[in-house]
Amino acid sequence: MFREALRREIRDAITRAMESGAIPSGEVPAFEVEVPRDRRHGDYATNAALLLAKQAGGVPREIAQRLVEFYAPPPDRIARLEVAGPGFINIAVAWPWKRDLVATICRLGDGYGLQAIGAGRRVNVEFVSANPTGPLHVGAGRNAVIGDVLANLLEALGFSISREYYMNDAGQKVHNLARSVEAHYLTMLGQPTPPPEGGYPGEYVKDLAGRLVADDGDRWLRVSEDERLDHLRDISVTAVVADIREVLERFGVRFDTWFSERALIRSGAVDRALAEIRARDYIYEADGKTWFRSTCFGDDKDRVIVKPTGEWTYFGSDIAYHLDKLARGFDLMINVWAIDHIGDVARVKGGLAALGISPEALEILIYQHVRLKNAGEYLRMSKSSGEFVALRELMDAVGVDAARYFFAMISPAVPMDFDVALALQHSQDNPVYYVQYAHARIAGILREAAAAGIGAPPAGGMEAPLPLDRLTDEREAALIHALGELPEVIRLAGLRREPHRLCAYAREVAEAFHLFYTHCRVLTDDPDLTGARLALVEATRIVLRRTLGLLGVSAPDSM
């Protein structure tokens, strides 16, 4: 809020100073308006003079001094401007401007922080997309939160977002699932059958077979193996997808589109994509296989795109899939992938490049694996080992709010240790409670005010002028400063694809509030002071609820 205005005004000051010859003219550098680490330096600081000095020569502190003279903002907005250190300009926001922000937030309500940067550009965010061969494990939880929160952020920035799940429901993996169910099915009907090579050992596989026996009895013994496997695959995938969908919904994630790879292949889209790449001469036949010249796009060797059996490799359908997304009108595709797919990034982009599509149309956000720790021991997690911990179990154990907050809290680029024992034993210590507690406290104050007949400020219109000039305390100032950062946090977290910034911010706001709360009583016998502080409390509630909302974490009125 403050930052946008400061950036604009400093840019104007630079332009005016250049025009008058007070500083060397040239391009306006990409300067920063940042919060100084040491808050005694003021609310904000800019390095504009340092960059100008570097660019056009001159003494940084002198240039800073000139800028200060040309800036000359009205005193009801900036209380102090001073040149400091090597040439920073420190900026202290004046009280009237801070008080304005409180009124603005109360007026905007949940609209506070919304921006128009995206200008309606259509963005497809594809995430989770786990193979439908079994229940989601905890790694999918991290993927889900990163994707969902990023989608929320981009929506707040004015992008038009579609959330998508790509189901790899064709190919060997789902075939193996069908074989695994078949083995149990046959065994249950008196034909002992060992589990297949590459099969899935989980309990859910047996349940699927059991359900089939209950529903259809031995009907599927009396058909051909192909027919049986087709049916088993269909019912298994359907059941697994339903389970995945249910878990994700409980986890607060809803997709606009569940995209089927089988349907894509059946539509002929993959054949068409291949034909187009072939027309551009990036395809050749050798050893009975069809190859893609990925070496033309920086790969270290060419890749098979059609196997000797005539089946597509995953690569063919991947290309067709991304073409399909573009055909649906998206300006940008963002995929959230686990680190083990890092090698595929260049290949898929290469495939798209072969069709003349800019690599910038597809952005792949890589996140590191989640390691589950239990009392210091790392748990092996893979579906084939059968030893994975399901997202459902984790969610049941620590709660949706804690799980989401925890997954969101850590930068995607950093491998994450999730200590199950700790989460189970000390879930009360999870940082999410600190933030939620601040919200609950606020709700308590507003309840109390209402019960005492004190009119809390309405979230919508604030027609009556508030006695905000009664806000004078340094903790009030610090809290307002924190509230002012929401738009910038949303901007950075969204544009840099760094959802974890929201958690750091939520904590900051909660901390500033708790500090305010301990030192500044809200409900007093001074009506004006009470009114002013109630407005600040309401503004804080809006910001906390908004931030938690972007994280998909609840903002409870009581705990």
Next chain:
RNA sequence: GCGCCCGUAGCUCAGUGGAUAGAGCGUUGGCCUGCGGAGCCAAAGGUCGUGGGUUCAAGUCCCGCCGGGCGCGCCA
């Protein structure tokens, strides 16, 4: 071997080329006579893996090395 990522407090992690590197947990010691103590205050704890380089300024950018993760499938 090649490619990408990570290395910051005892542990888990923040950190936008900028001023004295920050949180949480854990440890130690304080604070409940009015709105929720799931809170507040204070202390201890760091050669930012390592060696160079660029810069007025490097945890941040570049190069080498060490340690770790993940890839380098006619698996998806």
